[in-house]
Amino acid sequence: MSTLGGAGTPNPNKSFEVVQPPTDSISSLCFSPKGNYLVASSWDNQVRCWEVQKNGQNVGSVPKAVMSHDKPVLCSAWKDDGATVFSGGCDNIVKMWPLASGGQLVNVGAHDAPVKEVAWIPEINLLVSGSWDKTLRYWDLRQQTPVHTQQLPDRCYTLTVKHPLMVVGTADRNLIVFNLQNPQTEFKRISSPLKYQTRCVAAFPDQQGFLVGSIEGRVGVHHLDEAQSSKNFTFKCHREGNDIYSVNSLNFHPVHHTFVTAGSDGAFNFWDKDSKQRLKAMARCNQPIPCSAFNSDGSIYAYAACYDWHKGAENHNPQTAKNFIFLHLPQEAEVKGKPRLNTGRK
Structure with a gap:
């Protein structure tokens, strides 16, 4: 067994393994808003869906469907109906998959370079896609031309939506904030509080701000x-000694509004930004964690463990590297915030 992330076991946290995982690195994970259906996009050009069945403290997975792009798939997202999946990738195409009806794939639209992010915005009934062509495009599913194309200062690396807030992280450490009530105008552009390349962003559940994670094992609040x-701060994470690892994924818990970081060190950690505490550090897998997601009620946390390309294609051996998707059942102590210390101030 190739241990790309170092010594150790693939599943030190004894998480539940999703059956029939992708045959190449996993690029995104997302749960249906309406039920325990998990979708993964992958570098093997596929988008897969499983039904996740939770029975007490046991979890099983049943493969439900699979569809293909012509090239590696980089992103996926659900429509709020819980019946439709969107995806995009290196074929520059945004696709729609009517999963519930077993319908055929539909090309929603196209970019001039790979599509890195997609998100459905139910409040305005539009899909947004972000690309390495340095644009955001908004799509009305009834037409194949974008209703609006927004120029970005550089390639889109990551985006997060919590209506009316949308934050886009691009190359060169730009963070562009949009108010989706007026999506054709930048609300604010800031330079990342982190010194190195942005990897992931996550909007606060109350839309008052966002988290940003970088390749340098650091998160900004x-x-x-x-x-x-005065409440803004940054903190270090996903480091061991002199080894510094990328923060690849940030997810807020849908109920407790604490959050989890996942990184190229193969670990995921639960945090409370309000009390500035780490709630729980999980054991390191022997491969990086490139992506993760909570289900709609926060009772299941899905994370991938696979090669994340941070050492380039020459260090990837698809014959020996296994790709895992794991399901972790968060305990209350891991995700419930701690009361803030009383400082005596009102």
Whole structure:
């Protein structure tokens, strides 16, 4: 067994293994908003769906469907109906998959370079896609031309939506904030509080700010209101000794509003930004974690363990590297925030 992330076991946290995982590295994970259906996109050009069945403290998975792109798939997202999946990737195409009806794939639209992110925005009934062609495009599913194309300062690496807030992280450490009530205008552009390349962003559940993670094992907590700027801070994570690993994924818990980081060190950690505490550090897998997701009620946390390309194609051996998707059942102590210390101030 190739241990790309170092010594150790593939599944030190005794998580439940998803059956029939992708045959190449996993690029995104997302749960249906309506039920325990998990979708993964992969470098093997496929988008797969499983039904996740939770029975007490046991979890099983049943493969439900698979569809293909012509090239590696980089992103996936559900429509709020829980019946439709969107995906995009290196074929520059945004696709729609009517999963519930077993319908045929539909090309929603196209970019001029790979599609890195997709997100459905139910409040405005539009799909947004972000690409390495330095644009965001908004799609009305009834037409194949974008209803709006938004120029970005550089390639889109990551985006997060919590209506009306959308934050886009691009190359060169740009963070562009949009108010989706007026999506054709940038609300604010800031330079990342982190010194190195942005990997992931996550909007606060209350839309008052966002988290940003970088390749340098650090997370920034940023509030949009200048009056709240004293609450902004950065912290180190996903480091061991002198080894520094990328923060690849940030997810807020849908109920407790704590969050989890996952990194190229193969670990995932639960945090409470309000009390500035780490709630739980999980054991390291022997491969990086490139992506992760909570289900709609936060009772299941899915994470991938596979090669994440940070050492380039020459260090990837598809014959020996196995790709895993694991399901972890978060305990309350891991995800429930701790009361803030009383500082005596009102």
